[in-house]
Amino acid sequence: MRIGPSFFDGKPSFQLVYCAFDHYAGDIHMLDEVRRLDDGRYLGIGRTGRSAEE
Structure with a gap:
């Protein structure tokens, strides 16, 4: 878990990174x-990549 720039627009987002797990x-x-x-709602989106850098 981390706070980092969104892949989509660069704005800060709470990120769940699964590559740390088997x-x-x-x-x-x-x-x-x-x-x-x-407005207080939460928006979530997931993605996959070919490498950890993606």
Whole structure:
């Protein structure tokens, strides 16, 4: 877990990084991002990559 720049727009997001775990989600370099919107709702999106850098 970390706070880092969003892959999509560079704004800060809470990120769940799965590559630290011995699990399928880590093998496909899954990363979830969560952000709180101005109206108090939360927005989450996940993505996968070919490498940890993606």
